[in-house]
Amino acid sequence: MANQVYMDFEKPLMELEKKIEELAELSREMDLSKEIAKLEKRAEEMRSEIFSNLSRWQTAQIARHINRPFTLDYLKLIFTDFTELHGDRLFGDDHAIVGGLARLDGEAVMVIGHQKGRDTKEKVFRNFGMPNPEGYRKALRLMLMAQQFGLPIITFVDTPGAFPGIGAEERGQAEAIARNLREMAGLTVPIIVVITGEGGSGGALAIAVGDRVLMLEHSVYAVISPEGCAAILWSDGTKGAQAAEALKPTAKDIRELDVIDEILPEPLGGAHRDHEAMAKTLHEALSRNLKELKGKSGEQLVEERYQKFRKMSRFVE
Amino acid sequence: MAWFKRDKAPMAVKDEKKVKVPEGLWTKCPSCGESLITKDLEANLNVCPKCGHHFRISARRRIDLLLDAGSFSEYDAGMVSVDFLDFKDSKSYQSRIDAAVAKGGSKDAIICGSGEMEGLKVQLAVFDFSFMGGSMGSVVGEKITRAIERGLEEGTPVIVVSASGGARMQESILSLMQMAKTSAALAKLKAKGLPFISILTDPTTGGVTASFAMLGDLNIAEPKALIGFAGPRVIEQTIRAKLPEGFQRAEYLLEHGMLDMIVERSEMKATLHRVLTMLCRVAA
Ligand SMILES: [Zn+2]
Numbered sequence: 047m048a049n050q051v052y053m054d055f056e057k058p059l060m061e062l063e064k065k066i067e068e069l070a071e072l073s074r075e076m077d078l079s080k081e082i083a084k085l086e087k088r089a090e091e092m093r094s095e096i097f098s099n100l101s102r103w104q105t106a107q108i109a110r111h112i113n114r115p116f117t118l119d120y121l122k123l124i125f126t127d128f129t130e131l132h133g134d135r136l137f138g139d140d141h142a143i144v145g146g147l148a149r150l151d152g153e154a155v156m157v158i159g160h161q162k163g164r165d166t167k168e169k170v171f172r173n174f175g176m177p178n179p180e181g182y183r184k185a186l187r188l189m190l191m192a193q194q195f196g197l198p199i200i201t202f203v204d205t206p207g208a209f210p211g212i213g214a215e216e217r218g219q220a221e222a223i224a225r226n227l228r229e230m231a232g233l234t235v236p237i238i239v240v241i242t243g244e245g246g247s248g249g250a251l252a253i254a255v256g257d258r259v260l261m262l263e264h265s266v267y268a269v270i271s272p273e274g275c276a277a278i279l280w281s282d283g284t285k286g287a288q289a290a291e292a293l294k295p296t297a298k299d300i301r302e303l304d305v306i307d308e309i310l311p312e313p314l315g316g317a318h319r320d321h322e323a324m325a326k327t328l329h330e331a332l333s334r335n336l337k338e339l340k341g342k343s344g345e346q347l348v349e350e351r352y353q354k355f356r357k358m359s360r361f362v363e
Numbered sequence: 364m365a366w367f368k369r370d371k372a373p374m375a376v377k378d379e380k381k382v383k384v385p386e387g388l389w390t391k392c393p394s395c396g397e398s399l400i401t402k403d404l405e406a407n408l409n410v411c412p413k414c415g416h417h418f419r420i421s422a423r424r425r426i427d428l429l430l431d432a433g434s435f436s437e438y439d440a441g442m443v444s445v446d447f448l449d450f451k452d453s454k455s456y457q458s459r460i461d462a463a464v465a466k467g468g469s470k471d472a473i474i475c476g477s478g479e480m481e482g483l484k485v486q487l488a489v490f491d492f493s494f495m496g497g498s499m500g501s502v503v504g505e506k507i508t509r510a511i512e513r514g515l516e517e518g519t520p521v522i523v524v525s526a527s528g529g530a531r532m533q534e535s536i537l538s539l540m541q542m543a544k545t546s547a548a549l550a551k552l553k554a555k556g557l558p559f560i561s562i563l564t565d566p567t568t569g570g571v572t573a574s575f576a577m578l579g580d581l582n583i584a585e586p587k588a589l590i591g592f593a594g595p596r597v598i599e600q601t602i603r604a605k606l607p608e609g610f611q612r613a614e615y616l617l618e619h620g621m622l623d624m625i626v627e628r629s630e631m632k633a634t635l636h637r638v639l640t641m642l643c644r645v646a647a
Contacts (some may be wrong), residue, residue, distance in 0.1 A: 208592030231547035359501035
């Protein structure tokens with residue numbers, strides 16, 4: 047990325063990378079390749095040092111990074127023939143969820159995902175990736191269409207949560223989410239879910255009931271955002287770092303509870319540093335998982351999906 | 364989700380100087396302000412005789428009101444939550460569980476079992492709001508799922524009476540997954556053609572509303588119950604505007620098409636029996 051947006055904890059790295067850039071600039075006039083190589087080696091070490099010791103709160107920052115690849119980025123990099131389909135046929139078209147037909151390795155699939163914006167205008171257009179009920183109902187319409195035509199479903203999850211607004215409540219935000227949970231459980235086509243950024247509570251889960259749930263290394267997935275949790279626990283929304291530690295929302299945390307099947311490694315420094323490399327890893331994982339699922343009957347998929355989620359609990363009796 | 368911030372219902376005694384009755388004998392109605400004799404209030408199913416305000420009631424009381432006397436047999440009563448994330452805020456989750464269990468009501472936020480409603484066998488799950496705000500963690504999700512699965516096995520209707528602040532934060536991702544788990548079980552019940560009735564009482568919010576509570580073949584609420592996805596405060600902060608009158612109350616949801624009906628507590632059992640016998644095609 048030309049315009050790197052740095053996170054707080056990357057400050058030393060930022061200084062180093064700026065220095066490298068300056069030297070590169072100067073090297074048009076003199077040979078500085080040795081110095082540059084030295085600094086680059088240090089930057090590499092620093093990157094690996096920072097990114098192998100991330101706190102949960104730092105991970106949440108990466109998950110929300112403005113340059114992190116979004117659904118439409120993956121659609122460009124992994125799929126062909128993407129044809130966006132709009133509307134829930136009931137009320138409107140929600141721009142916080144995109145979906146449509148596309149080809150993966152030449153085969154038709156239905157792709158659905160949350161969509162965030164990068165610049166201010168698009169952020170507003172996408173409602174910061176927070177769907178209204180229409181988004182979930184559009185997603186369900188497309189999923190049922192996929193079932194009708196025997197197409198596998200791939201979803202990308204990246205939302206702070208379902209939108210908390212008056213209209214959303216009036217039009218049944220809870221009902222829309224709930225219905226998706228029930229309907230996804232019964233779909234007779236393969237469903238692969240990828241948590242690509244923020245897996246924000248029910249707003250994420252509403253498109254995340256799948257046969258395989260994959261999660262990008264620096265994504266997060268939790269019942270509430272760290273800030274929301276902090277606001278309730280300590281009446282202080284700024285204590286997100288503390289809440290993130292308590293909620294244990296990282297891919298590694300979630301994997302330990304068997305809620306996800308696979309963690310997809312990100313390029314060093316995060317997926318936003320190299321969209322192509324991330325897309326390549328994701329593409330491979332999608333192709334491989336889809337191949338495994340395609341041999342199963344609809345009945346088998348539904349029953350195995352049921353048992354998969356059925357096991358997700360910890361208690362004693 | 365703010366179960367520990369719930370309003371402390373004012374239990375003030377009316378005109379203390381003159382009446383001079385020991386505290387607890389009187390209960391002030393939070394809706395109309397009338398001071399009611401607690402014993403009379405209880406005899407009236409904890410509904411204010413003056414304004415019809417439905418007070419919150421315990422899970423045990425609810426079961427007594429809905430099922431034929433002596434017909435209830437409880438399942439999974441010994442199931443308890445564990446602090447598998449080692450979750451700490453001002454107190455640890457484990458100490459909150461222990462404190463809630465020590466109150467002696469139930470071992471988690473729901474009581475499940477089977478029983479008869481005018482002779483009709485049903486699976487009944489009732490939230491206990493006094494246990495950590497009725498929040499749903501693994502135990503609640505598991506017990507509801509088992510209740511639905513028992514309905515499937517025995518071919519009986521399933522009824523869930525909700526009163527919950529939503530998913531239990533202290534179980535993070537696994538509390539979220541209870542939404543998927545319970546809804547998936549309902550998909551099976553639906554496929555088998557068995558009725559699921561959701562009764563929404565004050566309050567039903569968050570992840571409980573956004574899963575089984577909104578998935579009833581019939582969604583029935585008690586009058587004035589607060590029902591919603593996001594909490595009113597969160598919405599106000601997000602949109603920076605005042606919420607309309609009666610927002611997220613049962614009457615508002617009925618008007619917006621989310622409920623089949625609002626039924627008073629005194630009519631609930633008879634209403635359930637009437638619709639269930641028709642849905643189950645039991646001869647009148
Ligand atoms: Zn009253």
